[in-house]
Amino acid sequence: MREALPGRVVLPGDRTYDLLRMPFNTRPDPHPSAIIRCFSEEDVCSAVEYAVTADLPVTVRGGGHSAEGWCSITDQVVIDLSGMQHIEIDLENELVHVSGGARWGQVDLATYPWGYAAPGGACTDVGAAGLTMGGGIGPVTRSYGMTIDSLVEARVVTSRDRRVVVADDEHETDLFWALRGGGGGNFGVATRFSYKMYPVRPAALGGILLFSWDDMEALWKAYRDWMQVDSDDHLLINPMVVWMGPNPGCALMTYYNGEPDTGMAVMKEMLGGLTPMTGPLEESLQLTTLPAFTGGGETTAWPGTAQYWRNGFLDNDFPDEAISTVKEWFGRCPMPPNHHNHPAAGTGLAPQWRNDISFAYIESLGGAMGRVPVDDTAFFWRDQKFSFTVIAIFDPSMEQWAEESHAWADGFRAAMEPYMSGGAYANYIQADLPNFGEAYYGDHYERLRGVKATYDPSHTFRFPQDLR
Ligand SMILES: Cc1cc2nc3c(=O)[nH]c(=O)nc-3n(C[C@H](O)[C@H](O)[C@H](O)COP(=O)(O)OP(=O)(O)OC[C@H]3O[C@@H](n4cnc5c(N)ncnc54)[C@H](O)[C@@H]3O)c2cc1C
Incomplete structure (x- = not known):
C-alpha cells in the first residue's frame, strides 16, 4: 500500500497512527488496518482504486463526529479526508462549495461575512459530509430546510466507477436522492458538496x-x-x-x-x-x-x-x-x-x-x-x-x-x-x-439498499449499519 500510495499511508506503530485513528467519541477504541490520508480528489480516486482492487473494506472519515465513532473501524482501511477542507463561495450563483473533510463551523464562518448562510448544524466541529448525508438539522432548518434541502450537487468517488461521479438533479439522480438522507459512509467517498446559500441578518x-x-x-x-x-x-x-x-x-x-x-x-x-x-x-x-x-x-x-x-x-x-x-x-x-x-x-x-x-x-x-x-x-x-x-x-x-x-x-x-x-x-x-x-x-429503506448495491457493488464501504 505504501508503494502504491506514497507518503499518505499511516500504519499501526506509526507516530501519527494513534492521533488519526480515534473518533471524536472516545467510547470506541478502533484499530484500523491502515489510514490513507487524502488531500485531493486524485488522492481519493487512487485510494478507492487500491482498496477495491485489493478487496479491502473501507470506512470514510469526514469530521469524525459519528455518534458511534464509525469513521474509524477495527481492521478496516480508513480513507481520511481531514486534509480536504477547502471552501469556496460563488456569490454570483449564491452557492458555497465545501470539500469532504470540512467542518460545518468553517462553512458558517466562510459564508457569514458575505451575508449568507447555508442551513447546517448547531455544532461547529461536526463534519459537513456526515451532517449532510444524514440530513442536517440546525438553527435555520425551520426557516430554510435541512442541509440536504440546499444541496445542489455532490461529487463522489464510488467503488463502481473509481473516479469522481457528479450527482445532481440531472445526473446520477438516484445517487443524488440517496445522498440526501441515506447516511454517510454508504455510497462512496464524497469529495465535494455544493449548497445553495440564503441571505441572513448580520445579527x-x-x-x-x-x-x-x-x-x-x-x-x-x-x-x-x-x-x-x-x-x-x-x-x-x-x-x-x-x-x-x-x-x-x-x-x-x-x-x-x-x-x-x-x-x-x-x-x-x-x-x-x-x-x-x-x-x-x-x-x-x-x-x-x-x-x-x-x-x-x-x-x-x-x-x-x-x-x-x-x-x-x-x-x-x-x-x-x-x-x-x-x-x-x-x-x-x-x-x-x-x-x-x-x-x-x-x-x-x-x-x-x-x-x-x-x-x-x-x-x-x-x-x-x-x-x-x-x-x-x-x-x-x-x-x-x-x-x-x-x-x-x-x-x-x-x-x-x-x-x-x-x-x-x-x-x-x-x-x-x-x-x-x-x-x-x-x-x-x-x-x-x-x-x-x-x-x-422508513419506506425508503429498500430503495436505498438498491442504490447502495448499484454504486458499491463490491461492498467496499462498510460499517455495522450500512445499507448492504
Ligand atoms: C457533538 C456533536 C454535535 C452534533 N450536532 C448536530 C447538529 O446540530 N445537527 C445535526 O444534524 N447533527 C449533529 N450531529 C450529528 C452529526 O451530524 C453526525 O454525527 C454526522 O454523521 C457527523 O459527520 P462527520 O463527518 O463529523 O463524522 P464522521 O464520523 O467522519 O462520519 C460520519 C459518517 O459519515 C461517513 N462520512 C464522513 N465523511 C464522508 C465523506 N466525505 N464521504 C462519504 N462518507 C463520509 C463516515 O464514514 C461515517 O459513516 C452532532 C454530532 C456530535 C458528535
Missing part, C-alpha cells in the same frame, strides 16, 4: 436561556403547545435538561432568524409568564451571529469524553406524561465524582450550563423542513416535529461510570419509547437500535 436573537428545575414541566409544555399550533418558522427553540454545576436545570437553546423585535415578541408569547433564572427575557436574550451561536454553546467542550447517544422522534402530540418521564429520568443521571467542580459553583455568578456531563433535549423540526415532499429526498421523516435525544457523557477510563451511563441512556430511551413515533435520526446513529433500517429510513 439575530439567540443563545441559551436557563430556567429553574421547578419550571421544567411548565416550560416544556409551553414549548410543545406552541409548536403544535401556528409556530413561527423563523424561531428555533430546543428545550433541554442540563446540569448547572451540581443541580439539574432546564434550558432553551434559541435562535430567531428574523427581525429581533419580532423574535422577542414571539419568544415572550411562547414563554407565557415563565422567566429565565438570569432575569427578564430582554436582559437574558442577546443579539448574536450565526457562527457565534453555533460556536458559542460550548459544544466543542467535550472532546476526550465518551458518549452514548439515544434518539427517536416523539409523537407530534406527545402527552404531559412524556415530559414527566424526562424529568424523572434526568434526575436519575449518573453523576461523575467531580460534578461539583464547575467554575461557577459557589461563586455567586449566574448559573451556567455544564455540558461535559449528560443531558437530554428536543430538536425542533417542522417549518420549511416539513414542507419538502417526502419522496424528493431519502430523508423519510418529514412530518415529524420533535427529535428527542439523550446523550450520556462520561470519562471512558472510569468503567463503573461507563456502565451506569450506558444503562441510564438505554433506560431513558426505553421509558420514552411509548411516546415515540418509531423513527430515529440517522445522524444520531445507535449501534443497538433494533430495526435500524426502518427506524432511520
Whole structure:
C-alpha cells in the first residue's frame, strides 16, 4: 500500500497512527488496518482504486463526529479526508462549495461575512459530509430546510466507477436522492458538496436561556403547545435538561432568524409568564451571529469524553406524561465524582450550563423542513416535529461510570419509547437500535439498499449499519 500510495499511508506503530485513528467519541477504541490520508480528489480516486482492487473494506472519515465513532473501524482501511477542507463561495450563483473533510463551523464562518448562510448544524466541529448525508438539522432548518434541502450537487468517488461521479438533479439522480438522507459512509467517498446559500441578518436573537428545575414541566409544555399550533418558522427553540454545576436545570437553546423585535415578541408569547433564572427575557436574550451561536454553546467542550447517544422522534402530540418521564429520568443521571467542580459553583455568578456531563433535549423540526415532499429526498421523516435525544457523557477510563451511563441512556430511551413515533435520526446513529433500517429510513429503506448495491457493488464501504 505504501508503494502504491506514497507518503499518505499511516500504519499501526506509526507516530501519527494513534492521533488519526480515534473518533471524536472516545467510547470506541478502533484499530484500523491502515489510514490513507487524502488531500485531493486524485488522492481519493487512487485510494478507492487500491482498496477495491485489493478487496479491502473501507470506512470514510469526514469530521469524525459519528455518534458511534464509525469513521474509524477495527481492521478496516480508513480513507481520511481531514486534509480536504477547502471552501469556496460563488456569490454570483449564491452557492458555497465545501470539500469532504470540512467542518460545518468553517462553512458558517466562510459564508457569514458575505451575508449568507447555508442551513447546517448547531455544532461547529461536526463534519459537513456526515451532517449532510444524514440530513442536517440546525438553527435555520425551520426557516430554510435541512442541509440536504440546499444541496445542489455532490461529487463522489464510488467503488463502481473509481473516479469522481457528479450527482445532481440531472445526473446520477438516484445517487443524488440517496445522498440526501441515506447516511454517510454508504455510497462512496464524497469529495465535494455544493449548497445553495440564503441571505441572513448580520445579527439575530439567540443563545441559551436557563430556567429553574421547578419550571421544567411548565416550560416544556409551553414549548410543545406552541409548536403544535401556528409556530413561527423563523424561531428555533430546543428545550433541554442540563446540569448547572451540581443541580439539574432546564434550558432553551434559541435562535430567531428574523427581525429581533419580532423574535422577542414571539419568544415572550411562547414563554407565557415563565422567566429565565438570569432575569427578564430582554436582559437574558442577546443579539448574536450565526457562527457565534453555533460556536458559542460550548459544544466543542467535550472532546476526550465518551458518549452514548439515544434518539427517536416523539409523537407530534406527545402527552404531559412524556415530559414527566424526562424529568424523572434526568434526575436519575449518573453523576461523575467531580460534578461539583464547575467554575461557577459557589461563586455567586449566574448559573451556567455544564455540558461535559449528560443531558437530554428536543430538536425542533417542522417549518420549511416539513414542507419538502417526502419522496424528493431519502430523508423519510418529514412530518415529524420533535427529535428527542439523550446523550450520556462520561470519562471512558472510569468503567463503573461507563456502565451506569450506558444503562441510564438505554433506560431513558426505553421509558420514552411509548411516546415515540418509531423513527430515529440517522445522524444520531445507535449501534443497538433494533430495526435500524426502518427506524432511520422508513419506506425508503429498500430503495436505498438498491442504490447502495448499484454504486458499491463490491461492498467496499462498510460499517455495522450500512445499507448492504
Ligand atoms: C457533538 C456533536 C454535535 C452534533 N450536532 C448536530 C447538529 O446540530 N445537527 C445535526 O444534524 N447533527 C449533529 N450531529 C450529528 C452529526 O451530524 C453526525 O454525527 C454526522 O454523521 C457527523 O459527520 P462527520 O463527518 O463529523 O463524522 P464522521 O464520523 O467522519 O462520519 C460520519 C459518517 O459519515 C461517513 N462520512 C464522513 N465523511 C464522508 C465523506 N466525505 N464521504 C462519504 N462518507 C463520509 C463516515 O464514514 C461515517 O459513516 C452532532 C454530532 C456530535 C458528535
